[in-house]
Amino acid sequence: MKARVHVMLKSGVLDPQGEAIRHALGSLGFGGVDGVRQGKVIELDLAETDADAARARVGEMCEKLLANTVIESYSVEIA
């Protein structure tokens, strides 16, 4: 079973990497970009076969390792 986790900085948190991308896009002539946020995506290949159990397990992984929940939010998709 595959799981995909998105980890993004929370909306109030400054995102210098996203700002750098926005600036670079402007320099390359890509106008009309009002905002950029960069985050991480983590794809996990799990032995677990039950979707609900996998979701709960991945949620735990996020809380303990994958995301810093003080400044980051995460979402889990199970496929």
Place this chain on the structure above:
Amino acid sequence: MKARVHVMLKSGVLDPQGEAIRHALGSLGFGGVDGVRQGKVIELDLAETDADAARARVGEMCEKLLANTVIESYSVEIA
């Protein structure tokens, strides 16, 4: 209009960051994780209002800046 870009290492390319996460998950007692790949997600806020035009534009951005197409693949979602 919002666009979300996923940039992942191509499947043949070694992903040390993913391997580090897999190892760390194992150390924390999360068994049953057969593979981990880590990539980037970039959320763009675009002034463009036409979905097809936005998709084409973001594709160009990926080719020129957001992805290194030698080793990375990208996918674009428009929302």
